Amino acid sequence: MKVTDKQTLTAQVVIVGGGIIGTATARELSRYNVDVLLLEAEAEVGWGTTKANSGIVHGGFHEEPGTLKAKYCFPGNQMYPQLCEELDVCFKQNGILMVGRTPEEMETVQEYYKRGTERGVKLQLLSREELLEQEPNLDPELAGALYAPEGGSVMPFELAAALMENAVQNGVRYEVNAKVIGAWAEGGKKYLETAEKVIEADYVINAAGLFSDDLARMFGDDYFSIRPRKGEEYIFDLSVKDMVKSTIFPVPGKISKGILVIPTAAGNLMMGPTGDNVDEKEDLGTSQDGFNRVFDGAKSLVPGLDPRKIIAQFAGVRAASDRGDFIVELSPNVPGLVHLAGIESPGLTAAPAIAADVPRLLREAGLELEEKEDFNPRRSGVIRFHTLSREEQDKLVQEDPSFGRIICRCESITEGEIVDAIHRGARTLDGIKFRVRAGAGRCQGGFCQPFITQILSRELGIPVTQVTKAGPGSEQVKYEAKELSEQEVL
Amino acid sequence: MKQVHVDVAVIGGGPAGLAASLAARKEGAERVLIIERNTELGGILQQCIHHGFGLHRFKEELTGPEYAQRFIDFIKETDIEVMLETMVLEVTPERKIYAVNSESGMLEIHAKSIVLAMGCRERTRGALRIPGGRPAGVYSAGTAQRYVNIDGYVPGKKAVILGSGDIGLIMARRFTLEGAKVEAVVEVLPYAAGLTRNVVQCLEDYDIPLYLQSTVIEIHGNKRIEAVTIAQVDEKWNPIPGTERKIECDTLLLSVGLVPENELSSQAGVAIDPITNGPLVDDAMMTNLPGIFACGNVLHVHDLVDNVSKESERAGMYAGRYALGKSSEKARRIKVQAGENIRYVVPHEVSSEEPVEFFMRVQRPQDDVALDVGGLRRIRKTSVRPSEMLDVKITPEQLQSLEGDTLVIQIVEQ
Numbered sequence: 001m002k003v004t005d006k007q008t009l010t011a012q013v014v015i016v017g018g019g020i021i022g023t024a025t026a027r028e029l030s031r032y033n034v035d036v037l038l039l040e041a042e043a044e045v046g047w048g049t050t051k052a053n054s055g056i057v058h059g060g061f062h063e064e065p066g067t068l069k070a071k072y073c074f075p076g077n078q079m080y081p082q083l084c085e086e087l088d089v090c091f092k093q094n095g096i097l098m099v100g101r102t103p104e105e106m107e108t109v110q111e112y113y114k115r116g117t118e119r120g121v122k123l124q125l126l127s128r129e130e131l132l133e134q135e136p137n138l139d140p141e142l143a144g145a146l147y148a149p150e151g152g153s154v155m156p157f158e159l160a161a162a163l164m165e166n167a168v169q170n171g172v173r174y175e176v177n178a179k180v181i182g183a184w185a186e187g188g189k190k191y192l193e194t195a196e197k198v199i200e201a202d203y204v205i206n207a208a209g210l211f212s213d214d215l216a217r218m219f220g221d222d223y224f225s226i227r228p229r230k231g232e233e234y235i236f237d238l239s240v241k242d243m244v245k246s247t248i249f250p251v252p253g254k255i256s257k258g259i260l261v262i263p264t265a266a267g268n269l270m271m272g273p274t275g276d277n278v279d280e281k282e283d284l285g286t287s288q289d290g291f292n293r294v295f296d297g298a299k300s301l302v303p304g305l306d307p308r309k310i311i312a313q314f315a316g317v318r319a320a321s322d323r324g325d326f327i328v329e330l331s332p333n334v335p336g337l338v339h340l341a342g343i344e345s346p347g348l349t350a351a352p353a354i355a356a357d358v359p360r361l362l363r364e365a366g367l368e369l370e371e372k373e374d375f376n377p378r379r380s381g382v383i384r385f386h387t388l389s390r391e392e393q394d395k396l397v398q399e400d401p402s403f404g405r406i407i408c409r410c411e412s413i414t415e416g417e418i419v420d421a422i423h424r425g426a427r428t429l430d431g432i433k434f435r436v437r438a439g440a441g442r443c444q445g446g447f448c449q450p451f452i453t454q455i456l457s458r459e460l461g462i463p464v465t466q467v468t469k470a471g472p473g474s475e476q477v478k479y480e481a482k483e484l485s486e487q488e489v490l
Numbered sequence: 491m492k493q494v495h496v497d498v499a500v501i502g503g504g505p506a507g508l509a510a511s512l513a514a515r516k517e518g519a520e521r522v523l524i525i526e527r528n529t530e531l532g533g534i535l536q537q538c539i540h541h542g543f544g545l546h547r548f549k550e551e552l553t554g555p556e557y558a559q560r561f562i563d564f565i566k567e568t569d570i571e572v573m574l575e576t577m578v579l580e581v582t583p584e585r586k587i588y589a590v591n592s593e594s595g596m597l598e599i600h601a602k603s604i605v606l607a608m609g610c611r612e613r614t615r616g617a618l619r620i621p622g623g624r625p626a627g628v629y630s631a632g633t634a635q636r637y638v639n640i641d642g643y644v645p646g647k648k649a650v651i652l653g654s655g656d657i658g659l660i661m662a663r664r665f666t667l668e669g670a671k672v673e674a675v676v677e678v679l680p681y682a683a684g685l686t687r688n689v690v691q692c693l694e695d696y697d698i699p700l701y702l703q704s705t706v707i708e709i710h711g712n713k714r715i716e717a718v719t720i721a722q723v724d725e726k727w728n729p730i731p732g733t734e735r736k737i738e739c740d741t742l743l744l745s746v747g748l749v750p751e752n753e754l755s756s757q758a759g760v761a762i763d764p765i766t767n768g769p770l771v772d773d774a775m776m777t778n779l780p781g782i783f784a785c786g787n788v789l790h791v792h793d794l795v796d797n798v799s800k801e802s803e804r805a806g807m808y809a810g811r812y813a814l815g816k817s818s819e820k821a822r823r824i825k826v827q828a829g830e831n832i833r834y835v836v837p838h839e840v841s842s843e844e845p846v847e848f849f850m851r852v853q854r855p856q857d858d859v860a861l862d863v864g865g866l867r868r869i870r871k872t873s874v875r876p877s878e879m880l881d882v883k884i885t886p887e888q889l890q891s892l893e894g895d896t897l898v899i900q901i902v903e904q
Contacts, residue, residue: 404592473713484669
C-alpha cells in the first residue's frame with residue numbers, strides 16, 4: 001500500500017457515488033450481512049445528475065429490445081409502487097402519453113405499442129378524440145397517442161435521500177464531501193483515496209455517474225468513456241399545475257426522447273429537457289437558446305403554456321456512455337470492481353432493477369451474501385404539512401408547535417419540516433429545498449432564505465457565515481456587519 | 491379547531507394593514523383583528539432603515555421603522571387585536587379565514603369583512619430566466635436588505651445590481667456604506683426605474699455607475715458567483731452582439747420589479763387585473779367578492795408608503811362600514827379606463843355617490859403634459875414618470891356630470 005498519513009477506513013464493499021444508482025445499491029445491499037460504505041463527493045447525496053432528473057418513472061416501452069436499458073427499465077417501473085410505499089416517498093402514477101402529430105408519426109406510435117406490449121407493458125392506443133377528452137389542453141391538431149397508465153413521477157432527490165436513510169437504518173455507513181481523488185488495486189484489495197482518508201475495500205462499486213470513467217481509469221479500466229449531455233428544464237408556478245395530467249412525450253428523435261411536458265411529483269408543471277453534448281461535466285448553465293428550443297417544443301404539445309408563469313430553471317448533465325447503453329458489469333481487468341456506469345435515461349426508472357442485480361454481480365465476483373433477518377425495508381416518511389387536512393394540521397401543531405410556524409410561505413413549509421430535514425441529513429439551503437421544498441416556490445426563497453439560514457446555523461451549531469447554498473465554497477452571506485467597513489488601525 | 495369571530499379581519503400588518511385597521515375601528519367596527527405572519531408589525535418597513543418616509547403624511551423625513559412605529563403606537567391606543575407569527579392559509583368567499591400559529595394551532599376566523607393587505611414579493615432570477623449557472627451570491631435586493639439591516643450580515647464585497655428599482659438603488663448605497671464595492675447598476679430601460687431622488691442620493695453621490703439600456707446576459711460561477719456578463723440591448727430588449735462586457739463580482743442583486751402577492755385572493759375567487767396583478771376594486775376598494783377589500787401593495791405596487799396609508803384608510807373605512815351593515819348597493823356603475831400613456835388606474839370601477847381618489851401610473855416619461863380625467867378635470871403636469879404614481883381626486887358632483895358609463899383617464903398634450 002502507498003505510504004500515507006491519512007486516516008484509514010476499511011469496508012467490505014465501498015460504493016462510490018451517492019446518486020440514485022449508488023443509494024439504491026446501498027439500500028439493496030443493506031438487506032445482506034455485509035459491511036457497506038458509500039462515498040459521496042458532494043455535500044449531500046443525490047446532488048449530481050440525480051437532482052436534475054426529470055423525475056419520470058418511464059413506462060418501459062421506449063427502449064430498444066436487447067439493450068440493458070430494456071432489460072432494467074420495465075422491471076424497474078414495476079418495482080416503483082412497492083419501493084415508494086416502503087420508503088414513504090411520493091409516487092404519482094399519473095401515466096405517460098406519447099402523442100403523434102401526423103399519420104406517419106402514428107405509425108411510429110403503433111410500433112412502440114407493439115414493442116411495449118410484447119414486453120408486458122400495459123398500453124392503450126388513443127384516438128384524437130379520446131386523447132383530447134383525457135387531456136383537453138393538448139394541441140387539438142394532434143393525431144392520437146399511446147397511453148401507458150403505469151408510468152409516473154417521483155421527486156428524484158427525495159427518493160435518493162430516502163434510499164440512503166433506509167440503508168443507514170440497516171447499517172450502511174456513508175460519508176459526504178468525500179470525492180475520490182485516487183484509486184488503485186493492490187494485493188487483492190482495492191484502495192480509494194479522498195482528501196482526508198484512504199479506504200480499503202474488498203469490493204468497489206463504481207456508481208460515480210459523470211465521473212465513473214475517471215474512477216475506472218484510476219483502476220486502469222479505460223474501455224469506456226462518459227459523454228456528458230446537458231438537459232435544461234423550466235419549472236412553472238403551481239397556479240398552472242393542472243394543465244396536463246400525464247407526462248406528455250412527442251414521438252422521440254434519434255438521440256433523445258424529445259421535449260416533454262411533465263407534471264412533476266412535487267406538483268409543478270415542468271418542460272424540458274434539451275439534450276446537448278457538452279465538454280464540461282459540470283457545465284450546469286442554462287441558456288436563451290435552450291429556453292427557446294424547450295419552449296417551442298413544449299408549446300407544440302400544450303399551446304396554452306405561458307412563459308410568464310415560469311418560476312425557475314436548471315440544467316443537469318446526463319452521464320451517457322460512449323456505448324449508448326448502460327454499463328452494468330464486472331471489470332474485465334480488476335477483480336471485485338463493479339461498474340454501474342453510463343446510466344442515462346431511463347436510469348431513474350431502471351435504478352431499483354439495476355440495484356437488485358448487483359448482489360448477483362458481487363456473488364459472481366466471489367462475495368458471499370447472506371440475507372439479514374432483521375432488514376427493515378420501511379423508512380418513516382417526512383411530514384408534509386400542506387398536504388394535511390385542517391384538522392390534522394391543528395392536531396400536529398398541538399403536538400409540536402414548530403409545525404405552527406410557516407417559514408416558506410409560497411409552499412407552506414413549516415419550521416418543523418425544516419428541522420426534521422436537517423436531522424435526516426440536510427446540511428445546506430439546497431438540501432432543505434430539495435427535501436422539503438422550502439424556497440422552491442414562486443418567490444424562490446426571497447422571503448424564507450434568511451430564516452432557513454438562521455435555522456441551519458442554529459441546528460448545525462455553525463456561524464451564519466458558514467451556512468452554504470450547496471456545500472463548501474457556496475457560503476450564503478460572507479461577512480458579519482462592520483467586517484468590511486471597520487478595520488483595526490492600531 | 492379554535493373559532494374566532496370578528497367584524498373586520500385585516501390580513502397583513504404592514505403599512506396597508508395598519509392604516510386599514512385603524513380606519514375600520516374609527517368607522518365603528520368593534521372587533522378588528524390584524525393577522526401578521528412576522529414576529530412584529532410594520533411589514534417590510536422594518537428593514538427599510540433609510541430615511542425618506544412620511545414626507546407627505548407627517549411632513550417629516552422618517553426611517554421605515556419610525557414610520558411604522560407611528561402607526562403601531564396608534565394601534566396600541568386602541569383595542570384592535572393583533573395576532574403575530576400567524577400565517578393565513580386560506581380565505582373563502584364566505585369570509586372565513588384559516589390561519590395557523592404555534593400557540594393556538596389552526597384557527598377558523600369568521601369575519602364580517604376582510605381587508606387583503608398582504609403586500610408584494612420581488613421578481614426573481616427564475617422569472618427573468620437569466621442564463622448561466624446557479625451559484626450562491628444571487629439575491630433579490632430585498633432579501634439582501636434583510637440580511638444586512640435585520641440579521642447583520644453582508645452578502646459579499648463586490649456587487650453588481652440588476653435593475654434600478656428603488657430597493658436596488660437603496661441597496662447600492664447600503665452596500666457602499668457597509669464597505670462593499672458596487673461595480674455597476676444595470677437597467678434595461680432608457681431611464682432609471684426608481685425615484686429620481688434615489689438615483690441622486692444613492693448612486694450619483696457615491697459615484698456608482700448606472701448603465702442604461704443594458705442587462706445581465708449571463709451569470710458565471712458554479713459554487714459562488716464569480717462574474718456577470720452585461721450587454722446593451724435594443725428597443726426590444728434583445729442583447730446587441732459585440733457590446734458584451736464581463737464584470738467580476740461575488741454578489742448579484744436583483745431589483746427587477748415587485749409582484750402583488752395574490753395567491754390567497756385568487757384561491758378565494760377574487761378577480762385579478764392582469765396589468766397590476768392585483769384585485770379589481772370599486773371606489774370602496776371592494777373586490778368582486780362582497781365584503782372582501784384590498785389595499786396597499788397587494789392591490790398595486792406603490793411608489794411611496796404615504797400613498798399606501800392614504801389608500802388603505804379608505805379600504806379600512808369601507809370594510810368597517812360593510813361589517814356594520816351600512817353599505818348599500820350602488821345605483822350607477824362607471825367603468826374606469828386607462829387611456830393614452832396610462833398603464834393602469836385604481837379603482838377600476840366607481841359609482842357617482844362617493845368621492846374618489848384615483849391612483850395611476852404612466853407607461854413612459856413625458857414632459858409638459860396634462861392629466862385628463864374624462865373631461866371632468868384636467869391637471870397640468872410638468873413631467874410624468876412611470877416610477878412616480880399620479881393621483882387625482884374626483885367629487886360625486888363631478889362624476890354625476892359624466893355622460894355615459896365609462897371614465898377615460900389619459901395624458902394629453904398641453
